[in-house]
Amino acid sequence: MRVLILGGDGYLGWPTAMYLSQRGHEVAVVDNYFRRRASTELNREPLVPVPNLHRRAALWEALSGRRVKVYIGDVCDYPFLLQTFREFGPEGVVHYAEQPAAPYSMMGHKEALFTLTNNLVSTANVIYAVKETDINCHIVKLGTMGVYGTPNIDIEEGYLEVEHKGRRHKFLYPKTPGSLYHLTKAQDGDLLYFYCRIWGIRVTDLNQGPVYGIVTDESQQDERLFSIFNYDDIFGTVLNRFLVQAVAGVPLTVYGKGGQTRGYLNIKDTMACVELSLRHPAAAGEYRVFNQFVETFTVNDLAAKVQEAGAALGLKVEINHIPNPRLEAEEHYYNPAHTGLLSLGLQPHYLRAAVLQEMLQLVMKYKNNIDKNLIQPAVKWR
Amino acid sequence: MRVLILGGDGYLGWPTAMYLSQRGHEVAVVDNYFRRRASTELNREPLVPVPNLHRRAALWEALSGRRVKVYIGDVCDYPFLLQTFREFGPEGVVHYAEQPAAPYSMMGHKEALFTLTNNLVSTANVIYAVKETDINCHIVKLGTMGVYGTPNIDIEEGYLEVEHKGRRHKFLYPKTPGSLYHLTKAQDGDLLYFYCRIWGIRVTDLNQGPVYGIVTDESQQDERLFSIFNYDDIFGTVLNRFLVQAVAGVPLTVYGKGGQTRGYLNIKDTMACVELSLRHPAAAGEYRVFNQFVETFTVNDLAAKVQEAGAALGLKVEINHIPNPRLEAEEHYYNPAHTGLLSLGLQPHYLRAAVLQEMLQLVMKYKNNIDKNLIQPAVKWR
Numbered sequence: 001m002r003v004l005i006l007g008g009d010g011y012l013g014w015p016t017a018m019y020l021s022q023r024g025h026e027v028a029v030v031d032n033y034f035r036r037r038a039s040t041e042l043n044r045e046p047l048v049p050v051p052n053l054h055r056r057a058a059l060w061e062a063l064s065g066r067r068v069k070v071y072i073g074d075v076c077d078y079p080f081l082l083q084t085f086r087e088f089g090p091e092g093v094v095h096y097a098e099q100p101a102a103p104y105s106m107m108g109h110k111e112a113l114f115t116l117t118n119n120l121v122s123t124a125n126v127i128y129a130v131k132e133t134d135i136n137c138h139i140v141k142l143g144t145m146g147v148y149g150t151p152n153i154d155i156e157e158g159y160l161e162v163e164h165k166g167r168r169h170k171f172l173y174p175k176t177p178g179s180l181y182h183l184t185k186a187q188d189g190d191l192l193y194f195y196c197r198i199w200g201i202r203v204t205d206l207n208q209g210p211v212y213g214i215v216t217d218e219s220q221q222d223e224r225l226f227s228i229f230n231y232d233d234i235f236g237t238v239l240n241r242f243l244v245q246a247v248a249g250v251p252l253t254v255y256g257k258g259g260q261t262r263g264y265l266n267i268k269d270t271m272a273c274v275e276l277s278l279r280h281p282a283a284a285g286e287y288r289v290f291n292q293f294v295e296t297f298t299v300n301d302l303a304a305k306v307q308e309a310g311a312a313l314g315l316k317v318e319i320n321h322i323p324n325p326r327l328e329a330e331e332h333y334y335n336p337a338h339t340g341l342l343s344l345g346l347q348p349h350y351l352r353a354a355v356l357q358e359m360l361q362l363v364m365k366y367k368n369n370i371d372k373n374l375i376q377p378a379v380k381w382r
Numbered sequence: 383m384r385v386l387i388l389g390g391d392g393y394l395g396w397p398t399a400m401y402l403s404q405r406g407h408e409v410a411v412v413d414n415y416f417r418r419r420a421s422t423e424l425n426r427e428p429l430v431p432v433p434n435l436h437r438r439a440a441l442w443e444a445l446s447g448r449r450v451k452v453y454i455g456d457v458c459d460y461p462f463l464l465q466t467f468r469e470f471g472p473e474g475v476v477h478y479a480e481q482p483a484a485p486y487s488m489m490g491h492k493e494a495l496f497t498l499t500n501n502l503v504s505t506a507n508v509i510y511a512v513k514e515t516d517i518n519c520h521i522v523k524l525g526t527m528g529v530y531g532t533p534n535i536d537i538e539e540g541y542l543e544v545e546h547k548g549r550r551h552k553f554l555y556p557k558t559p560g561s562l563y564h565l566t567k568a569q570d571g572d573l574l575y576f577y578c579r580i581w582g583i584r585v586t587d588l589n590q591g592p593v594y595g596i597v598t599d600e601s602q603q604d605e606r607l608f609s610i611f612n613y614d615d616i617f618g619t620v621l622n623r624f625l626v627q628a629v630a631g632v633p634l635t636v637y638g639k640g641g642q643t644r645g646y647l648n649i650k651d652t653m654a655c656v657e658l659s660l661r662h663p664a665a666a667g668e669y670r671v672f673n674q675f676v677e678t679f680t681v682n683d684l685a686a687k688v689q690e691a692g693a694a695l696g697l698k699v700e701i702n703h704i705p706n707p708r709l710e711a712e713e714h715y716y717n718p719a720h721t722g723l724l725s726l727g728l729q730p731h732y733l734r735a736a737v738l739q740e741m742l743q744l745v746m747k748y749k750n751n752i753d754k755n756l757i758q759p760a761v762k763w764r
Contacts, residue, residue, distance in 0.1 A: 078491060078495075109460060109506075109507075109510045112506060112510070113460075113503060113506060113507075116502055116503070116506055116573075117499055117502075117503065120498055120499075120502065120569075121495060121498070121499065124491075124494060124495060124498055125491075125495075128491045128494070151551040151553070152549055152550065152551040153544060153546040153547065153549045153550065153551045154546060154547055154549070160544070160546070160556075162535060162542070162544055162546075163545070164535040164536060164542070164544075165535065165536055167534055167535045167536070167715070168534065168535065169533040169534040169535045171533070171556035171558070172556060172558070173556075174542075174553035174554060174555075174556045175572075176553070176554070177576065180576065183572060183573065183576050186572065187502075187569045187572065190557075190565060190568065190569065191498075191565065194559065194562065194565050197709070198709055198763055198764060199764065327579070327580055333549070381580055382580060382581065
């Protein structure tokens with residue numbers, strides 16, 4: 001299958017490119033290097049330096065004999081995007097080309113406007129490019145479980161059947177996102193759902209929980225193929241942050257009470273979920289939603305697991321409850337459905353002690369790269 | 383009260399300015415003349431030519447002795463908006479500065495992107511300007527009943543209490559908009575609701591039904607103070623279109639079966655609703671939603687009423703069911719709540735025969751201005 005990956009330079013984009021390439025798909029990646037520029041400007045460099053896309057594609061080709069095509073440009077630039085679609089002719093497009101950090105979106109007016117316009121204009125452009133070139137091209141958009149917030153009822157997979165005053169209606173599941181970033185990921189979904197209804201486009205929205213992990217089967221062959229791995233307060237996800245804090249000897253930064261529950265998954269499962277979605281596309285006009293995670297933990301659970309795994313490696317890991325920079329419920333009901341991807345055949349990786357130890361050992365190799373100044377949260381919601 | 387009206391040149395903006403000014407409020411208007419430019423570029427000129435804002439403000443001052451301050455600029459230009467907020471210091475801001483036409487938003491990529499970015503960036507800028515200058519400044523945003531679509535259950539006023547698997551949660555009422563324009567009006571509401579939760583801003587969202595009417599008590603004193611009154615397929619609302627078609631001797635263009643039911647209101651009631659909202663502001667952190675209409679009709683009801691009112695004036699009005707350019711249910715359940723504004727004291731104007739005849743007579747005065755080429759719908763959803 002010909003798959004175009006938008007945001008192909010990112011934490012998920014590049015390993016997805018290799019994963020699909022390894023499995024015989026014809027892959028092209030698009031990126032404008034926004035995330036690299038922002039990491040440098042904000043001094044939030046990744047743990048392991050990452051060569052640019054052209055170099056990584058060349059390395060991957062030398063290693064695997066498989067070619068990944070590289071397009072450098074902005075998905076918000078419609079003529080560029082349209083030309084890329086025309087040239088490559090994708091049967092599936094994976095849309096990762098959004099500003100992905102909640103704290104970044106809450107920094108100030110400039111970052112808020114960038115997040116809002118980038119995430120919605122990129123999505124609108126993808127929709128129009130699909131309509132213009134091949135209405136059957138399947139859009140797989142990375143969403144987030146964070147769009148749902150923490151309602152006091154079960155979170156269903158995409159839709160909610162409501163009974164009200166003796167009548168029934170099925171709605172798209174209502175969203176209560178907790179940051180502007182998360183809000184834009186509800187809004188991009190609303191855009192896609194609308195054009196499914198109007199034009200009959202095919203869309204899968206992957207509402208993903210926080211991802212953890214450093215390497216995939218493909219990237220572990222050469223550190224220059226690693227993902228962009230951030231451990232800082234802005235671009236790092238919670239478990240990745242904790243792993244680096246444990247190695248750095250800095251107390252784990254649990255925000256508030258630590259009772260915040262989320263659904264987590266290993267980066268290897270993200271790869272599998274995206275390929276499963278591509279291999280089983282949504283029907284014409286279908287806005288299909290999967291809740292993409294494999295197990296739920298509280299932040300306190302994660303901290304305790306990292307502490308325990310660290311102890312087994314001789315690391316003395318302390319846990320620190322710090323004032324929560326975000327506005328979120330710190331103790332709440334949380335029971336999200338997640339059967340769709342399992343029914344497509346997902347074989348989950350679970351967060352076992354051995355997995356944590358393996359990740360900690362890898363971080364220990366790069367201990368000297370850790371900048372301890374990037375660990376305390378600098379962006380407050382209020 | 384000092385009230386800043388964004389989109390002060392528009393169909394609702396200018397009469398709102400005069401209405402509030404007449405009642406002793408200190409009023410300033412902001413506009414970038416987008417709607418005028420688009421009307422000219424698309425050859426959808428209003429029925430009655432309208433002088434620019436500076437001239438209308440001068441006319442109004444000569445007539446009433448009251449001053450309306452004029453700022454020409456773009457609400458999407460944040461430095462301009464911030465400077466305007468700083469200079470004028472509004473206690474309330476009425477946000478009409480959005481691209482208001484569903485057909486415009488469905489014309490093509492350029493118009494879609496303009497609608498999306500203009501409507502969301504303008505709203506984000508208003509939120510930031512309020513936070514930056516006076517967090518208590520009350521934002522009154524014009525919404526639309528069209529955000530709800532036509533669900534098979536009652537439409538409540540803003541929120542929906544859901545019981546699901548034995549647990550309960552109150553959600554913002556889920557939206558199923560029928561055009562990109564309507565979608566952006568759900569998305570701007572989501573933005574406002576989010577910053578109510580995070581920063582405690584005060585917001586009233588007026589989910590308005592289609593408005594009809596040409597003059598208000600203030601504008602009827604001089605035709606140069608009239609609203610921008612569009613009767614075309616892009617910017618005209620349905621009843622206003624029918625009035626002009628009746629006078630022009632063109633069959634009324636009922637889209638499809640004509641069973642589409644909506645809640646309607648007279649432009650005079652819009653004025654009253656906005657002032658009532660301003661005089662009774664939302665609490666800090668409250669995202670207050672009013673469903674702003676006074677009675678529901680099907681399109682067939684409206685056509686029949688115009689036919690009858692026309693007959694009384696000697697007009698032979700024909701009704702034509704034409705293929706629906708939109709994608710919408712043409713027969714559906716519709717029972718929206720609308721008690722909020724009545725409880726604040728709204729005294730509704732109803733669509734009586736005399737009201738229709740008065741409007742028809744006014745249109746007849748300008749019969750020679752009617753361009754019959756603007757009557758058949760040119761923009762299709764699909």
